[in-house]
Amino acid sequence: MPPETQGQPTTATEGDDKNFVQRWASGSISNPERTYRILFYIVAISFLVTTLFPFYWLTVVALTPQGDLTNVGLLPNGFNPSAFVEVFTTVPFHIYMLNSLIVGLLTTALVLLLASLAGYAFGRFEFPGRTPLMLIFLAISYFPPAAFLLPLFELFTANITFFTLPGGTEVASPMLFNGPGALVLPYSALFLPLSIFILTTFYSQIPDGLEDAARVEGNTRLGALFKIIMPLSAPGVATAGVLTFIAVYNEYFFAFLMTDGRVQNWGTIVWGLLSYQGRFQTSYNLMAAASLVGVIPIAILVVIAQEKIVSGLTAGGLKE
């Protein structure tokens, strides 16, 4: 701590009759920096406690042997690191994770592609109805997913007939249930609006001259979008991508309802965690260990993306 904050109790000398609160108040007024610092520590520490304590407690539970799981306190009742290996042997948890990663990446790629096109149109063109259209997009993203569930379930289980061909053949919706399509499509629809909003903001800030220059140099409009505008908007693209990926990776509702949960049927992490729950006993220690393992890809992603975001911000120097 810098010395000037410590060497300030002298204000008390002028009036010994002041009580502690009065001394503290006058000290804060004459030296508000100290108060701000104290408030900062209070907020920072309470934030860290609420976010990190669950991880600590998960670790405690994961390390506790199966038989000692009752009355787990702040310290593990024993030491059983083999739980972190058992999670993969009892249940193919790595496959569940892979399913989640694939669904997450597919959704992110689709969302970034579509949101880039939409963000380009919204951010760089004036057209009638632009603002209302944008608002509709944003409003849709806040609809409760449950509202979509029944119709989507019917659609993805090939229960909806679009039309009947002259020969009598019925053209029905495709059977996507238990496949990645049943997850990627609703996820994309739900998370697209936020990405469109983010990318619109970023793309609209790229100077027109740069796009013109790219087009004169030999790009098409789309080429200019993907080769010049997108790289220059790297922070925005990274933000949209990371938010989408994390949201999909964590998603519970559609993941639970659009597959039957078997690992070969694209069951995701949610199903993996639930599969430690047997008919007669629930392996809470394995669940905790699997939860911690499942966090790792997100942690890595955030570290990498943060670097990208920072480098994108400093390397830019957009000069109009």
Added chain:
Amino acid sequence: MGDVTYDDVRKEYDDATAVEGLSLDIEDGEFVTLVGPSGCGKSTSLEMIAGLTEPTSGSVYIDGANVTGLPPKDRDIAMVFQNIALFPHMDVYDNISYGLRLRDTDKAEVDRRVDEAAEMVQMEGMLDRMPDEMSGGQQQRVAIARAIVREPAVFLMDEPLANLDAKLRVHMRTQLQELHRQLDTTIIYVTHNQEEAMTMSSRIAVMNEGELQQFDEPLECYYHPTNRFVAGFIGSPSMNFVEGRLTESGVETDHFTLDVERDLPGTEVGQAVTVGVRPEDITLAREATFETDSGPVDVQDESEMDGTYSDPIEVITDVLEPVGDDIYVYTRFPEQAERGESVAAAGEPEDGKPAGSGAASAEGETEPASSDDGGSVEAGENTSEERLLMSIPPMPEMSTYEAEGQRTRIVLNREMVHLFDGETGEAITHGLTPETASDRGASARAESD
């Protein structure tokens, strides 16, 4: 190779017409400047060659081929932008080679041409710099290298020097001319700065309010402007205008008369005309002088006696602006009542229009806004109703110039007086004497062609 033709090109936006029926033939290898005040349609015209803007009607031809509707990448053009527009996430090499790499050019060939282009703009050895590590002038040179490396049929330059400081701008101006000589490629250059246009171009196209006013060699525009707008826009400080009317023997204004010694076909006595005369064609009358706080001003043009000059005109000096190589003297005409008094007018002159409807020069709506953003010295518009701006040689022995309210006499060089139609602004004649030096020059040029 790189000839460019506009065929009756119009560009309309929802609420305005930016370019109105522009037709222009630019020959291969020419350095053509589109010049005009802000909002005259010159940048829109350039963007229509580039393909960044599509005309509402009419066609654009490059090298004989109709390119209207083609995307920019298929037009064999390169462009330098006012805001430089280097790609900030690429270093100099990547910026210059971007167009070549998009066209899958052979790596060795790319390297060779990038080196060549970098050398031409004197940026060799800086190929690994990022744009934000360079000064404005260096960035603009890289932008020019990016344009020349593709060896296009036509270069388009949209005020490329506008964001540079005055000294660098003059330097880059000569570099661009040098470049044009080396490349021998058509350059179409847009600027609002008439000085740039005058010094660089082989021909200039003066535009105003979306319409082409004149397309000619720079000095033709200077000596033989087709109308009042061109006369006022080209030249710095700009031309003085005084309203008057034709008489039997010449021109009469409220303040002076001029003899006309040539036929003016298509005109009639009594018609309203505008007299235009450049500051450098006004001089003090013989033996006329005026006092300043650091001595008398008595510089006269020696050729004054040869009969081409007008009769002395009485004026009152107002403000003097020494700009180094010239002194700009703002003068105003005395009011009717004061005229003929031999005493120097004392005290503050009163404002007020002289009697008569055709008062001295009024600023028409076509008057250019003489805008020069930064640096080069340019006198303000001498548009005030009663003012006449005179440019006289400098007098190094004098330090300050305060000469407000001094009465003196001036003469106009009738060889260089222009007459414009009072209604339409079209030029009636350039020079009031039987034959002028610029006429002789023009006919000599015509013969040698």
